Amino acid sequence: MEVYQKNVCVKKDERFLPERFCLKLILTKDTFMLVRNGFDIACLESGVLQRLFHEMTSYVQVIRIEVMAGARGHRSCEEHPAATIGLTLQKPVIQIADWLNEGQRIEAIAHELAHLLLVYRYGLGVIGRRIPRYGDSEDVFRFFMTMRGDWVYLLGQISNTAHHLILLDYLKQEYGIEDNLHIYLLHQNFCVAANDKSRDKESQYGMGLVAFEYERLIGKIDRGINVDHQSEFFWEAYHLAQKHFGKCNSRFIPAPRVYKEGILSFLEDLGYRRQDFVFFP
């Protein structure tokens, strides 16, 4: 059973999980009230997208695609018009906003399918916080003392960034799909988010990761932000991302063990305990 609290999906087992990838659509309670339509990718008449979809269904049999009416997905004015949910149930649902045009729908769906490919074919899963062990008061105390941070953003961004360094080239090389939508959104959202001064520590770490991704996929970060105004948390995560994720690319897709070790070492270097996190599926 799953309970949605704001943009956090809490699954009632020992895990506490972020439940979506970027191009994230932050689903509020209201967003869930919107009409959702099953979507047949055949109408996009893209042979490469259908090939990618069928490749994915050899790893996960049922993948549903839904069009979300009117959803723009704002988080501090960021735009996230596509997302994948349902990973914990092994029933992924790709959701795209209805305002995307045909070409953007192909890119957005291909992007989400490539995330799924990295998860299910290559074993590069998503990370969440482990909820404290029942009866372990120290564990419970530590967990609740750190609850205020935007963990969904930080942990979601870790998997996203590691994936994006691989999947954009992968889509281009294997399927001839240029993911211009992701590059556009990365630039837009980076400029907006990096100038948001109200962010907690975890969010600033997340932004450091975005900056690292920006530099790898677009170019120098001073094109998008004022580098003199960023916090020490931002720079700490930015430099640690270079250290731990610098080798990720489509020619070097890490083994699951290497991928997990890189993420846990990154979190450990930021001052967290590696045993407080769990991977899924």
Ligand SMILES: [Zn+2]
């Ligand atoms: Zn993504």
